[in-house]
Amino acid sequence: MALTRDAVLTALKDISDPVSGSDVVAAGIIRALNVEGGTVRFVLEIDPAKAETYNPVRDACEAAVKALDGVETVSAVLTAHSAPKPPPDLKAQKAAQQPQGPQKVAGIDRIIAVASGKGGVGKSTVSVNLACALAAEGRRVGLLDADVYGPSQPRMLGVSGRPASPDGKTILPLRNHGVTMMSIGLMTNEREAVVWRGPMLMGALQQMMGQVQWGALDVLIVDLPPGTGDVAMTLAQKYALDGALVVSTPQDVALLDARKGMNMFEKLGTPIYGLIENMSTHICSNCGHEEHIFGHGGVAAEAESMGVPLLAEIPLHLDIRTSSDGGAPIVVSKPDSPQATAFRDIARRLVEAGQA
Numbered sequence: 001m002a003l004t005r006d007a008v009l010t011a012l013k014d015i016s017d018p019v020s021g022s023d024v025v026a027a028g029i030i031r032a033l034n035v036e037g038g039t040v041r042f043v044l045e046i047d048p049a050k051a052e053t054y055n056p057v058r059d060a061c062e063a064a065v066k067a068l069d070g071v072e073t074v075s076a077v078l079t080a081h082s083a084p085k086p087p088p089d090l091k092a093q094k095a096a097q098q099p100q101g102p103q104k105v106a107g108i109d110r111i112i113a114v115a116s117g118k119g120g121v122g123k124s125t126v127s128v129n130l131a132c133a134l135a136a137e138g139r140r141v142g143l144l145d146a147d148v149y150g151p152s153q154p155r156m157l158g159v160s161g162r163p164a165s166p167d168g169k170t171i172l173p174l175r176n177h178g179v180t181m182m183s184i185g186l187m188t189n190e191r192e193a194v195v196w197r198g199p200m201l202m203g204a205l206q207q208m209m210g211q212v213q214w215g216a217l218d219v220l221i222v223d224l225p226p227g228t229g230d231v232a233m234t235l236a237q238k239y240a241l242d243g244a245l246v247v248s249t250p251q252d253v254a255l256l257d258a259r260k261g262m263n264m265f266e267k268l269g270t271p272i273y274g275l276i277e278n279m280s281t282h283i284c285s286n287c288g289h290e291e292h293i294f295g296h297g298g299v300a301a302e303a304e305s306m307g308v309p310l311l312a313e314i315p316l317h318l319d320i321r322t323s324s325d326g327g328a329p330i331v332v333s334k335p336d337s338p339q340a341t342a343f344r345d346i347a348r349r350l351v352e353a354g355q356a
Contacts, residue, residue: 002070003035003037003038003040003069003070003071004035007068008033008040008065008068009025009033011065011067011068012024012025012061012064012065013026014064015057015060015061016057017029018050018054018057019047019053024061029045029046030042030043030044031043031044031045031079037072038070038071038072038073039072039073039074039075040065040071040073040074041074041075041077041187042061042076042077043078043079044057044058044061044076044077044078044079045079045200046078046079051078054078055078055168055169058076058077058078058168059168062074075162075187077187079200079203079204079207102236102237102238102239102240102241103238103239103240104239105209105210105214105220105239105240107214107215107216107217108214108217108219109217109218109219110218110219110220110242110243110355110356111219111220111239111240111241111242112219112221112222112241112242112243112244112245112350112355112356113222113224113232113235113236113243113244113245113270114126114127114130114221114222114223114224114244114245114247115224115226115232115244115245115261115265116224116226116247116248116257116258116261117227117228117248117254117258117259117260118226118227118253118254118257119227121226121247121248121249121278122249122278122279123224123226123247123278124150124152124153124223125278125320125321125324125329126245126247126276126278126314126343127143127153127221127223128153128156128157128179128324129320129329129330129331129340129343130221130245130343130346130347131143131179131181132178132179132329132331132332132343133340133343133344133346133347134219134347134350134351134356135177135179136178136331136335136347137347137348137351139218139219139351139356140215140216140218140219141178141179141180141217141218141219142179142180142181142182142214142219142220143179143181143182143220143221143223144181144182144183144208144209144212144220144221144223145181145182145183145185145223146205146208146222146223146224146235147225147226148184148201148204148225148231149225150225151185153183153185153223154181154183154185154186155185155324155325155327156324156327156329157176157177157179157181157327157329158177158326158328159174159175159176159181159186159327161174161186162186162187163182163187163212170213171208171212172212173213173214174186176327177328177329177332180215182208182212184204201231201234202230202231202234205231205235206234206238209235209239218356222235222241226257227257227261228261228264232264233264233268236265236269236270241270242271243270243271243273244265244270244271244272244273245273245274245276245311246262246265246272246275246276247275247276247278248275248277248278248298248302249277249278249279249294249299250277250279250292250294250295250296250299251294251295252295252298254294255298255299255302258275258302259302262306262308273308273309273311273350273353273355274303274308274309274310274311274349275299275302275303275306275308275309275310275311276311276312277300278314279293279315279316280292280296280299280313280315280316281293281296281313281315281316282316282317283315285318294316299313300313311345311349312343312345312346313342314339314342315338315342317339319333319334319337319339330343331343
């Protein structure tokens with residue numbers, strides 16, 4: 001008999017919620033339940049102040065589901081939502097006027113965000129190739145896939161499987177091509193939408209930044225979601241972000257949104273290391289004709305007007321796409337190609353400038 005959601009929910013009703021006194025299903029903390037074959041995944045959405053209290057609850061939920069016939073693996077993740085704030089204590093506020101600024105992440109020397117104003121400009125492709133290029137330069141590199149709604153780095157870096165958590169608190173990232181990587185895509189089914197509100201997104205980002213055993217890294221590349229939303233703001237406000245790279249195509253519409261992305265980092269006090277023009281030009285593989293499909297010169301002009309470097313003009317090329325889809329980015333699969341050289345040049349410039 002095939003395993004069903006109802007069977008999983010029935011098993012979870014035997015687990016008590018320590019806060020409400022009802023079962024965890026009735027308490028409404030079971031979210032994003034996914035049953036696929038013998039694999040069951042779900043999230044326990046909890047108050048962040050009660051994380052320690054819920055560790056045994058998560059273990060009990062996993063054990064109850066694992067006991068069901070047909071279950072092979074169970075993944076239960078604690079994800080915190082924002083707790084309601086008590087009325088402000090004005091006396092305490094007066095006594096503690098010292099604001100807490102962005103914090104360093106233990107073991108990580110530098111954090112670089114790769115951002116774009118809009119989706120579809122190749123930001124994730126740039127992120128994974130830059131990470132592999134920096135690793136080829138001898139740097140100890142991590143890659144955090146913070147694009148929660150569209151996590152693509154597991155596919156591009158050629159990794160799969162659920163990260164282990166030996167103590168239930170820390171998460172062991174995966175590694176390939178010399179890059180240590182963590183992504184919410186490793187915790188969810190790749191066909192399942194992540195339907196989370198802002199507080200849940202911020203909780204997930206903080207878990208991936210603070211609870212992952214990154215080890216000693218020279219640089220952590222953070223692949224941000226497109227736009228200027230919660231994840232980018234949380235990253236810049238809570239963590240010591242050393243700089244940002246903004247990716248855009250040459251077309252005017254993409255540049256309009258790229259300007260908004262740069263403006264966001266300026267308001268948050270994050271230095272912009274440079275602009276990267278992706279899909280800059282296309283050379284026909286049959287006749288050799290070069291064509292600027294999305295226009296030409298817009299990103300260079302924008303970089304000059306903003307007073308930031310134009311780090312590279314990445315061509316639109318079939319090999320870049322097929323390499324990423326195959327799990328071995330162009331920097332790894334064809335390291336001597338002109339396309340890989342463009343990414344290697346960015347990595348060398350960042351290293352030489354002391355930025356990576």
